[in-house]
Amino acid sequence: MSALEIRTICCIGAGYVGGPTMAVIADKCPQIQVIVVDLNEARIADWNNPNFERLPVYEPGLSAVLKRVRGKNLHFSTEVNAAIKDAEMIFISVNTPTKTKGLGAGQASDLRWVEACARQVAQYAQGNTIVVEKSTLPVRTAAVIKAILEASQQDKSTEGNNCNFSVLSNPEFLAEGTAIQNLESPDRVLIGGEDKDSIESLATIYANWVPEEKILRTNLWSSELSKLTANAFLAQRISSINAVSSICEKTGADVREVATAIGSDSRIGPNFLQAGPGFGGSCFQKDILNLVYLCHHFGLSEVANYWESVVQLNNWQKERISKLVIQKLFGTVTGKKLAILGFAFKANTNDTREAPAIKIAKDLLEEGAQLAIFDPKVSSSQITFCLQSDEYIPPIASTKAINTGLNDEGKWWSSKSIEDALNGADAVLIITEWDHFRSLNWQSLATLMRKPAWVFDTRGVVIPNEILKAGLKLWRIGDGVN
Ligand code: NAD
Numbered sequence: 222m223s224a225l226e227i228r229t230i231c232c233i234g235a236g237y238v239g240g241p242t243m244a245v246i247a248d249k250c251p252q253i254q255v256i257v258v259d260l261n262e263a264r265i266a267d268w269n270n271p272n273f274e275r276l277p278v279y280e281p282g283l284s285a286v287l288k289r290v291r292g293k294n295l296h297f298s299t300e301v302n303a304a305i306k307d308a309e310m311i312f313i314s315v316n317t318p319t320k321t322k323g324l325g326a327g328q329a330s331d332l333r334w335v336e337a338c339a340r341q342v343a344q345y346a347q348g349n350t351i352v353v354e355k356s357t358l359p360v361r362t363a364a365v366i367k368a369i370l371e372a373s374q375q376d377k378s379t380e381g382n383n384c385n386f387s388v389l390s391n392p393e394f395l396a397e398g399t400a401i402q403n404l405e406s407p408d409r410v411l412i413g414g415e416d417k418d419s420i421e422s423l424a425t426i427y428a429n430w431v432p433e434e435k436i437l438r439t440n441l442w443s444s445e446l447s448k449l450t451a452n453a454f455l456a457q458r459i460s461s462i463n464a465v466s467s468i469c470e471k472t473g474a475d476v477r478e479v480a481t482a483i484g485s486d487s488r489i490g491p492n493f494l495q496a497g498p499g500f501g502g503s504c505f506q507k508d509i510l511n512l513v514y515l516c517h518h519f520g521l522s523e524v525a526n527y528w529e530s531v532v533q534l535n536n537w538q539k540e541r542i543s544k545l546v547i548q549k550l551f552g553t554v555t556g557k558k559l560a561i562l563g564f565a566f567k568a569n570t571n572d573t574r575e576a577p578a579i580k581i582a583k584d585l586l587e588e589g590a591q592l593a594i595f596d597p598k599v600s601s602s603q604i605t606f607c608l609q610s611d612e613y614i615p616p617i618a619s620t621k622a623i624n625t626g627l628n629d630e631g632k633w634w635s636s637k638s639i640e641d642a643l644n645g646a647d648a649v650l651i652i653t654e655w656d657h658f659r660s661l662n663w664q665s666l667a668t669l670m671r672k673p674a675w676v677f678d679t680r681g682v683v684i685p686n687e688i689l690k691a692g693l694k695l696w697r698i699g700d701g702v703n
Pocket residue numbers: 233234235236237238239258259260261264301314315316317334335337338355356357358393394395396397503504616
């Protein structure tokens with residue numbers, strides 16, 4: 222296949238990655254027509270919503286980019302087959318959650334959506350087509366996609382329709398909440414592949430805004446493995462600092478001081494050292510478990526156990542927080558009102574997948590607590606999904622609010638304001654680090670609460686003196702003064 226100058230791109234999957242990534246490609250490459258397709262009609266309708274404040278994904282800066290390109294060279298559609306047919310390059314950006322049943326359940330990634338895409342591409346693509354893995358995938362998935370495409374290539378050539386496929390791996394490293402910034406100035410772009418011309422076709426697209434030295438070319442398997450490894454390393458840092466937070470609480474040290482001290486070592490660096498309630502998000506746990514599964518598959522049980530401990534420590538961190546809340550509230554939360562501030566898995570997103578708030582809230586509901594939940598961007602219906610389901614949670618839910626309790630004793634509801642949530646509460650738990658939780662007026666909020674009242678700051682965002690001056694009791698993550 223000779224290097225193609227790409228004019229038409231199709232992206233299958235209009236989620237947290239497909240939507241923002243294609244918006245930035247369209248913005249930076251006005252010469253390319255980009256179409257994002259999805260089976261989910263409600264989601265596509267939301268992407269086409271004339272009100273830019275009501276997009277399915279909340280990301281700072283996203284609506285500004287969309288205003289520039291939507292309807293010009295960026296389109297959202299449910300016409301998957303037609304878009305595949307017209308595209309010279311097809312990104313697969315569909316969900317790859319952990320399998321919930323069958324072989325590898327609980328660890329391996331569920332590739333049914335990726336396989337479905339490959340089959341659809343095999344059936345409808347025409348001419349020379351470059352297929353790009355954007356989803357995060359187990360190492361050697363490209364071989365599966367290639368096998369499906371090559372089988373159809375033979376069928377098509379006997380019908381006189383000459384089709385050529387090339388498969389590239391181009392994992393995405395954006396973090397939610399900073400997606401636009403990450404996409405516009407990435408630390409690196411990684412392209413793995415076998416066909417040099419195809420690699421250059423994709424590299425040329427990124428070269429419209431990414432400096433050449435940041436575009437890395439590797440073989441397919443290095444690219445697939447690098448994505449899993451990057452997430453495993455990042456998650457491992459969080460489990461490490463969270464482990465240290467618990468030692469700080471026992472010894473009188475302060476995890477923020479320890480993080481600054483170790484982060485000043487240029488070999489360690491200052492990022493990703495914020496202790497918290499445990500990492501959430503759709504990917505860290507899923508990708509580490511996927512790595513664990515691969516290690517077992519290759520007979521590397523020691524390596525598998527090493528990475529699995531990162532997830533185990535993360536689960537323990539969430540559990541220890543709900544336990545200590547119960548202990549501090551005289552051993553019981555039954556019938557007590559607790560305010561939960563923040564439900565998203567991190568600030569600046571409406572995504573709740575694997576949010577630590579879910580596990581902590583479920584533990585407290587199990588103990589009979591009455592939870593008033595406030596999050597500036599997470600809808601009541603989304604909270605309902607999370608608290609009622611043990612299964613994979615669709616990230617962009619579109620069902621109506623139900624607002625019921627989990628069981629007869631524990632109850633929760635979504636509060637419209639922080640004041641409503643705290644009114645009459647025995648405790649407030651800060652679980653997401655939304656910026657405005659850093660500057661709350663504790664003097665006035667304290668008057669609303671039932672005394673003795675507690676602030677549990679799982680993100681280290683409050684100023685301790687302000688809490689204490691307001692007559693409230695404080696527990697802060699990794700604070701030896703607790
Ligand atoms: P998502 O669930 O938000 O979106 C995936 C979309 O794909 C859904 O809208 C779904 O309806 C659609 N889809 C599934 N099968 C389809 C098919 N056959 N045809 C058309 N549409 C189909 O997922 P996401 O968060 O965007 O993640 C996508 C991939 O990117 C995952 O592999 C994930 O691991 C990876 N990733 C995610 C992030 C992130 O921050 N969310 C970052 C980097 C990488």
